[in-house]
Amino acid sequence: MKRIGYALGTLLIAIPLVSLAEPLGQGELVKLDTRPGVTQGIFITTPRQTPPKAVMVLYSGGEGRLHLEADGPSKSRDNFVIRTASYWIDHGYAVVQVDVPSDHWRDGLSAYTRRTPDILADQKVVSAEIRKRFPGVKVVLYGTSNGTATEGNILMGAPELADLYVLTSPVSIARKYIGIADLDVPQAYRDRTMLMSNENDGCPAARYSGAQRLVSKNGLTLITESSTEDGGEECGPESPHGYLGIEAKALADSDAWIASKLN
Template sequence: MLAFAAASAARADPGAVPPAAIESRVADLSLAGHAQRVLLVAPRAPRAVLVMLPGGAGDVGILPDGRLAHGANFLVRTRARFARAGFAVLIPDAAGTRDLRGRRGTPAYGDLVRALAAYAGKETGAPVFLAGTSQGAIAAANGAAGAPPGTVAGLVLTEAVSIRGGSRESVFDVDLAAVRVPVLIVANGDDACPVSPPDQAPRIAAALTGAPSVTVTEVSGGRAGKACGSLSPHGYLGIEGEVVDIVAAWIDARLAAAAR
C-alpha cells in the first residue's frame, strides 16, 4: 500500500486540496523491459485507481519533484479533480522514446499498459480502470484487450482516435473484440479533430463485442482551440468538470454492480 510523500505537484495545481487530503509521488520503475517514470496522485483510501494514458506524443515530462513539463492534456490536467472525487490517478510518462505515436497499438505497448495496471492496483489496493484520451485511447484499449481476468475493472475512452492520421494507427488496430470489461466511450459532438470524429463512437461500441457492457455518452461544448489540441473541444477545455463527473459516476456504477 502507498506511503505518500508531501505533494509539491498537488499544491501547485489550481484548486488543489491540502496535501493532508491528497498526496503524490514520483516513481522510476522497470516495467515490461522499459524504464518507466510515473506520477501517482491519490486521496487516502481511494475507491478506484485510473491509469491515465494521454494523447499526442505521450511525453508528459514528469520531473522528480512531481511537476510536469507538459500538463495540458485532459487526463493530466484533471488529476486533482479526480483525486478530490475519491480516485487515485497513475500517469505514466513516455517510456523508451519521447514519442509514442505509432507504438500504442503494438503488443509490446499493450504489455506495458498491463504492467502499469498491475503496479497501480498493488500500490493502491483499489480496482483499476484504464483511461485513454485521443491517441491514448489506443493504448488503453490495447491494455484492456489482453488483460487477464480480474486485473482491470473497466475501460474509459475519450475522444478516441478512430481514423488513421499521422500516427498511422487507431483504436481499430486493437482487437476490440478481446476487451472483456465494461467500457465507457465519451464523444464531444463539437470535436473538430479529423481523426476522432464523434460520429465514430457507435462504430467503436459495435466493435466491442466481448465487453459485458458499453456505454456511449455524448457531450457538447468546449472553448475553441487547435482542432486536435488539448486546449479545445477535443480536450474538453471549459467542460472538464462535466466530463470528470460523467467518468466518476460511471465508475461508481461499475463498482456498485461488482459489489452486488
C-alpha cells in the same frame, strides 16, 4: 449502442472548475524496470480516503511525454486527463499518471507505437505495481485521444490488467495509423468499457462518428458531450477535442458512470 446523458442538475454547481496544470505535489515518482534497459515512470498520488474508491490510471494524448519529476508532470500539463487529475484526488480516487517509457523519452509515442507489444509489456509491469500497492481496489484506465490507443492495446491484449476502461476522444478513425479504429472489446469487458466523445470534435482522427461506430460495433456505452469553445487547435487540448470549457461536466459524467460500475 447505449447512449447516456446524465442529468447532473445541482451536482454540477457543487463542482468547481478544474484549474489547469497544477502539480499534484503530494505524490510519489516511481520508476519501474519493464524491459531490458528500459524503465517506465509513473506518478502515484493517494487521496486522504483509505482505501480509495478506485485507482485512476491516466494516459495522456499527443506523444504522451509527461517527463515526470518529483512533483508530477513537467510536460503535457494542459492535456485533458493531466490538467484534470486533481478532480479524481479530490473525489477520493488514487491517481497514477503514466509517462512514456525511457526508450521513447525524446520522440514520445505515436498512436501506432502505443499498439506495439513493447508498450503492452510495459503496462503489464505498471498494472502489477498498482495491484501490489492497492490490493483489492478496482483499477480504471482513463485515457484521451492518442492515449486511447494504449488502452486499446491493453483491452485487446490483456484486458485483465484493469477492471474498467474509459476512452475519451478516442482516435477511432483510421488515418496514417489505425489508432483504435479496429477496436474489438472482449465480450466480458463490454459492460466495463465506456467511450466519451464531443459531438463537435474537429480532430480528423477522433470524429464523433468514429466513436459512434465503435460503440455500435462493440455494444458499449457512449457518453456524448457537446461544446464549441475552441482555442484554435482541432486536435489540441484547448478545443472540443479536449473538452475545453466543459471539463467539470465531462468529469462528472465520467465519474457517474464509474461509480455505477463500482457499486
